[in-house]
Amino acid sequence: MSRIASAFASAREENRAAVIPYLTAGYPDPERYLQISREMLEQADLLEIGLPYSDPLGDGPTIQSSGDAALKKGIFTAQVIELVRELRQSTDKPLLLMTYINPVIAYGSQRFFANFAAAGLDGVILPDLPPDEDPELVKEARAAGLDTVFLLAPTSTDERIKTVTSYISGFVYTVSVTGVTGARDQLPDLGPLVERIRRYTDKPVAIGFGISGAETARQAARVADGVVVGSALIREIQAGRNPAALLAEIRAAARVE
Template identity: 60%
Template sequence: MTTREAFERAAAEGRAALIPYVMAGYPDAAGALELVRRVLPFADVLEIGLPYSDPLGDGPVIQRASERALRQGTRLKDVLEFVRQVRALTDKPLFVMTYINPVIATGPERFFEAFRNAGATGLILPDLPPDEDPALVAKAHAAGLETTFLLAPTSTDARIGVVAPFCTGFVYTVSVTGVTGARDRLPEGLPELVQRIKQHTGVPVAIGFGISSRSTAAQAARAADGAVIASALIRAHEEGRPIEPVLEEVRLGLFRQVSA
């Protein structure tokens, strides 16, 4: 299934697409795969986090998950194996969220080819301004990977016009100026931000950072084509709560009201 098909299927059901997040190696290798099995029935697209020691865009919940995965010994080869295992379970799009340092340390061509061969659909690169290294982005595309970059409420029209064309999977729209984390309410102005982005690209636009409930999911669905849920899932697992009710509640919020 292509990324566009996944978003279109959700739209045909009258809702925004749901993009849950799992961290490779969290809480351990077997536990991460079990979380995937529980998440997949709700997911249109799946985001897989690559554990990293300096996740500057992530809040404390995802930082803890990343640290735990690293303490468990999760390394790049283990993340590749995890992607292979997840791909064996589903044909849904799989996006690996990685900071740029592991890409550079491995070598871009080697990194991109390895993840494409493992079954990844694309990459989310939160700390790479794509116009700073368009040749690197081109290498990802040449390897057969889609790319997703972040835009924020502070992004000017000029900046949106630069970044959006580099997004070939979807545009990841940050709902707030800050790090990841569950919030009670999303800021005003998201519909206007998404519309500004859509003037520069035809790929779907998803909102992340703060999706944690039916109400925040509904706010995202009124503005965008999809919503990412991350911290709320990991927090539920940390607290020993089942993640399925969280996913169900968010998914219900993504259904759009049809005017009579």
């Protein structure tokens, strides 16, 4: 069983959804990033690492600003590989990279996947790649030993769900809204979407885009296997607060009653 599958299984045994924080690699600076990530991993089941990118079309202003700050500090692909390597030395929990496809291609896809896998990465989330548009690239990631994760949305048709899930080996990343990332006060009813996804795959389903705190985490945990939170944690960092405290609240709220 992979680290990713094991993490979801362990959370399920504890009657809760898996908790998946997102942090932009190297933000606010490499040293603080490593410190915050290690604190997050005490509460998290998996960690999503965002590769800073100049044109993050799926990210809202909070994550965009953290990516811009990281890029200005020189955090590019090579530096993120080293951050993954350092994190792996202090945890056995799953580490996933969220990256847009351009950095993968610019670096060289086979080298990209191989170098990240060697550093200790478990999987890649590719939000802007329709997997059926480049099956060979998906095969390259798998050949390097990385699980692949793709996104589905409330607008996804059954045909699209069937197609996309056939390329997923980690978990299904379900976005709560047809928009960009960002904390929200309420989530729409995602139960019907999750039910449709489960007709086509037995992989865990995680909900992201909109988890802001305990209440939205509770809503997501009622229907899904995992909750992804990013913007709300980065806002805590920007405000000079410890995001681990918010993540602890989210973990407690993710318990299935």
